[in-house]
Amino acid sequence: MDPALGAQLLSAIARLNRWANRTAGVTESVAAARLLAVIEELDETRIGDLAKADNCSQPTVTTQVARLYDAGWVAKQADPDDARAVRVSLTASGRAYLAATRAARAEAVRPRLEQLDQRQLATLTEAVGILEQLATPGSSGDASTINDYAEGRQA
Template structure:
């Protein structure tokens, strides 16, 4: 891989983290980022075991257990039995959880709009193309890295559409 691409990808990750923080601060969000990350993972994976959810969300299993309990109490997720093993449960996002996630993303976008409203159309087109490239690459990577027992079709995080 060319060093230039390595540098660009490193900058992309760094800027993405900074942009997320700017957006959350501008939207005056009070929820933990772990809430939105967990709901995003559930939206993209479909039903998933708690350990896999913790792994994908990059938190410990005890932390995820507490987070899942809080989100279930809010009605944003639910647990369902695993059809392959009745002793195991899987976590799934509910319509209320999807609505909360969509509302949060809309709020973030609206909070960022003043920072980007003056972009020329060509830069907006570039951002749109970059998002499409990243969405495709991330979806392909998630498909390769998915635990074999998940089984559910993946949905794209941004649109909720089933990824093929």
């Protein structure tokens, strides 16, 4: 395997994501959409666990969550296991915003996909399945989950 493959893959994905955000006219913070997606993955989570899962400091996530809360995209509730902690989850409005953002980004990519021939589309379809496998915790022999990261069980 080419040792540069991982770097090339991640660079291409990052460039495609940035391009899709610009082309789709994502008007809200890209960081907000990313954090909403992490909250969706974790379901209902504590701010500290969210910070670990998103690889951010707790004060940064606290500020971002406050903005999401003010926008009506997340709900906050007391943690039943720790009165000092707050748990956050997506609201219906947050789920709708995340779905609309994803749909706009997908629509931005559609014209480029339509330029591909059938062989390229088949290859890309297969590659997307492989990327999903790579991105899915617990696949490919990786026993970790996003909750493992959130709870500090992974480096």
